[in-house]
Amino acid sequence: MAVTIRDVAEQAGVSIATASRVLTGSKNVSADLVARVDESARELGYRHNAVARALRRGCTNTVGMIVPEIGNPFFPAIVEAVERRLQTTGRDLLLCDSQQDPAIEHSRVMALVDRQVDGLIIVPVSATESHTAMEKAVGHTPIVQIDRYVEEFAADWVGVDDELGISQTVEHVASLGARTMAMVSATLDSSAALRRHAGFEKALTRLGLPLDGPRLLGTFRAEWGRVAACQLLESGSLPDAIICGNDEIAVGLLGELRRNQIRVPQDVLVTGFDDIRFAEMTDPPLTTVRQPHEQLASEALRLLDARIAQHDLPVQRISVAPSLVVRQSTEGHA
Amino acid sequence: MAVTIRDVAEQAGVSIATASRVLTGSKNVSADLVARVDESARELGYRHNAVARALRRGCTNTVGMIVPEIGNPFFPAIVEAVERRLQTTGRDLLLCDSQQDPAIEHSRVMALVDRQVDGLIIVPVSATESHTAMEKAVGHTPIVQIDRYVEEFAADWVGVDDELGISQTVEHVASLGARTMAMVSATLDSSAALRRHAGFEKALTRLGLPLDGPRLLGTFRAEWGRVAACQLLESGSLPDAIICGNDEIAVGLLGELRRNQIRVPQDVLVTGFDDIRFAEMTDPPLTTVRQPHEQLASEALRLLDARIAQHDLPVQRISVAPSLVVRQSTEGHA
DNA sequence: ACCATTTGGGTAAACGTTTACCCCTTCTCT
DNA sequence: AGAGAAGGGGTAAACGTTTACCCAAATGGT
Structure with a gap:
């Protein structure tokens, strides 16, 4: 023994x-x-024996994290940053994948609560349907939302300013002469999709550009980008620019455009969001909005630790400014 | 309370x-x-209270997993499969990133052992230096290696047959007429790099092809692929085909080739390994070797559960056959 | 009607720690 | 020298469960 x-x-x-x-x-x-x-x-x-110690001390030195889909490269980037930061304080990460499903998410939240995690970092699947899971968890353990948040629920959040990020892309392509723009993004379930969509509309309005361009909303995956590209091509006329809701979509879309001999950026400008690892490796390299993973992770843990130390802190929502990364998918238009 | x-x-x-x-x-x-x-x-x-239950029952319903680098998209794919499978049995995943560092890996192993995980799934960083960590862990908890393994140490393993996988690519490009081939891969620290390199040499020998082509060994990252491409270009003459140690390398390499107006597959054939999510989205889409994530994950858990049930089982090494996925990076050569 | 068996449910020990509480020394200061 | 403080270390309770063990009641068979 x-x-x-x-x-x-x-x-x-x-x-x-x-x-x-x-x-x-x-x-x-x-x-x-x-x-x-x-x-x-x-x-x-x-x-x-950490289990015995945890029982006695009432603290497990464990943080739970739930992401919608580990396969989407944006999330591993965040997970990696969080995990590295946790290691420095001797804590471990209990990681769950909610598979984009609020029901699974709910059960994962409860499982982590049962395990007495010291805190919970969550990227809520849905702006509306993740509500109940969050509500239940919040009575049991400190919790901070990262990247996405749920509506009408007061819990800490840290993320990038999605509206600002999209505005930057819109203004950027507008400055290059684009007037008509399409948006290809995910259905407006998550706060990310919502805010990016809103940012798109607002930016167009602000710039006095036409609002009647296509809005293709599917999922945040490359396959959807590919399908959306087909739809745009079938519609007959391409817009001046295609603003994608994230990089994965853009990657799929770029591939389909290429297959159809559409040249980027000469025939159409394309932008993404997230600046995933492969964004600079696409053809052409993708203009996108960079999310500062390390900063997001460290802010999230700062918030979490503050709340662990004192449960009844006022709710904070920290939005950090993203930065536009210009690459060839919008350059060399002239 | x-x-x-x-x-x-x-x-x-x-x-x-x-x-x-x-x-x-x-x-x-x-x-x-x-x-x-x-x-x-x-x-x-x-x-x-899962902690109290675990103390009393002597089982935590938790599996630990250690990967070398969550950022490399191959690993999230495996993690996702493992996690999904664990959910079906009501267990959770304690995930660690060893950051490609045997020392960190060692400390993570011990942390998971301390936490009384019911079992450990590990992708060992190094074929030689991960030895001590494994040895220590094996006395405490059932353990199975996935994807990579350590040398001279008897512990369960499940992975793809790396040699076979690489042979398939070599034979494939050879059948398309390639005679001179370069390999761009990682230094021979990990079993994956070792076996893939060995497979490359053996295949060349078997086919009677020249063995004096360049072998550029760096890391499994895209950046290295880019650098290696530069080196190949500077060397003056390109080989007929470039066999990459994984898809990330291939992605970086393809980008650099493109920047230098080298056409793939017309001027050179390129292959990868892993079939990551983006392999079909590169330009041109990448011929690669598919690793069956779900199968690897389920075999790993089967092995682990068997060993949990009975500690002194004979060691098993399960190698599953990979499959070649042919895409445009090697097609249309003629 | 009596014994043997099953069923239901309570008492208390155990899992491996940490820590409050207490006691005994040994100082230090007057 | 005596009182008080401080340091060192032991005893035992506690954390929240699960479960071995036990006893009482009920059931069934003859």
């Missing part, structure tokens, strides 16, 4: 309490006992 | 033992008590 603190104490000839004190690095224990206990622990290969 | 089983028992007017029996669905408890307890639990919003 596994060696416990009792074995260590016995071997060192001290009480369990003393062994514990040594092993947790408490003061008030004489140097020779520290040596004896440490020695015994080393000899026996003692490892503390 | 949180509501415990004691509260439920009190409210239902039964002993804690009975409440527990009801809530864990044991037999031997009368129908009306079941009703009373369930009712109380519902009323009070009782959730069992």
Whole structure:
């Protein structure tokens, strides 16, 4: 069987309490006992039992995280940043994939609550349907939303200013002479889709550009970008620019355009959102909106830790400014 | 405070033992008590404490997983498959990123062991240096390696047959008339890099093709693919085909070739490995070797569960056959 | 009608820690 | 030298479950 603190104490000839004190690095224990206990622990290969400790201490040193789809490269980027940051404080990450399904999301939230995670970082699937899961969780554990948020529910959030991000792309392509624009994005379930869509409309209005261009709303996946490209092509006339809701869509769309001998940026400008790892490797490299993963992760954990320290803090919504990354999918138009 | 089983028992007017029996669905408890307890639990919003349960039962219903780099899209694909499969058995995933560093990997392994995970799924960073971490873990918890393995160490493994996969690409391009081939891959630290390299050499030998082509070994990242492309271009003469160690490398390489007006597949054939999500979206779409994620994940869990059930099972190494996916990066050569 | 068996449910121990509380030394200060 | 403080270390309770063990009642068979 596994060696416990009792074995260590016995071997060192001290009480369990003393062994514990040594092993947790408490003061008030004489140097020779520290040596004896440490020695015994080393000899026996003692490892503390985190489960027992968690039960006693009432804190698991674990943070739960739920993302809609690990396969979408934007989320691993966030997960990676969060995980790295957690490691520096000796905590681990319990990761769940809600598979874009509010019901699964709900069950994952409860599972993490049951596991007594110290806090929860969630990218809610839906702006409306993720409501109940959040509500349930919030009574049990500190929670912060990242990237997306749910409507009409007061919980911390940190994310990029989606409206601003999209405006930047719209203004950018407008400055290059684009007047007619299509948007290809996801259906308006998530806050991300909603805000990006809203940003698109507002920017067009502000610039006095026509509002009657196509709005193709599907999912945040490349396959949808491909399908949407087909639809645009079938409609007969291409707009001056296609603003995509994220990079994955743009990638799929670029592929389909290429297959149809449409040249980007000469025939149409294309932009994405997220600046995923492959955005600079597409053909042509994709103009997009960069999300600062590290900053998002660190802000999220800052918020979470603040709330862990004090549960009844006022709700904060931190939106960080994204930055436009201009690449060839909009350059060299002239 | 949180509501415990004691509260439920009190409210239902039964002993804690009975409440527990009801809530864990044991037999031997009368129908009306079941009703009373369930009712109380519902009323009070009782959730069992998984930490306490784990301590008592000696099993956490948690599986740990360590990958070298979540950012590399191949790993999220595996993680996603594993996680989905775990959900069906009510278990959760404790995910760690070893950041390609054996030292970090070692500390993550121990952290997961401390947390009493029921089992460990690991993609070892290095074929040699991950040895100590594995050795330590194996005494504590069932463990299965996935994708990569460590040398000279008997632990379960499931992965794709790397040599076979690479052979398929080599034979494929050879059948298209390629005689000189370069390999662009990662340094031979990991079993994946090793086996793919070996497969490359063996295939060339078997086919009687020249063995003196360039072997550029760096990392499994796109940036390295880009740099390697530069080196190949500077060397003056391009080979007939470039066999890449994974898709990420191929993506970076394709980008750089394009920038230099090298046409693929007309001027050179290019292949990848993994069939990541974006392999069919590159320009041109990438011929590659598909890894069956779902199958790998399910085999890994099967192995793990078998070993959880019985620790002293004979070690198994399951290699599944990969399949070549031919796309335009090698087609239309003629 | 009596014994043997089953069924239902309570008592308490156990899982491996941490820590409040207490006691005994050993200082330090007057 | 005596009182008080401080340091060191042991005892035992607690964290929230599950479950072995036990006893009482009910059931069934003769």
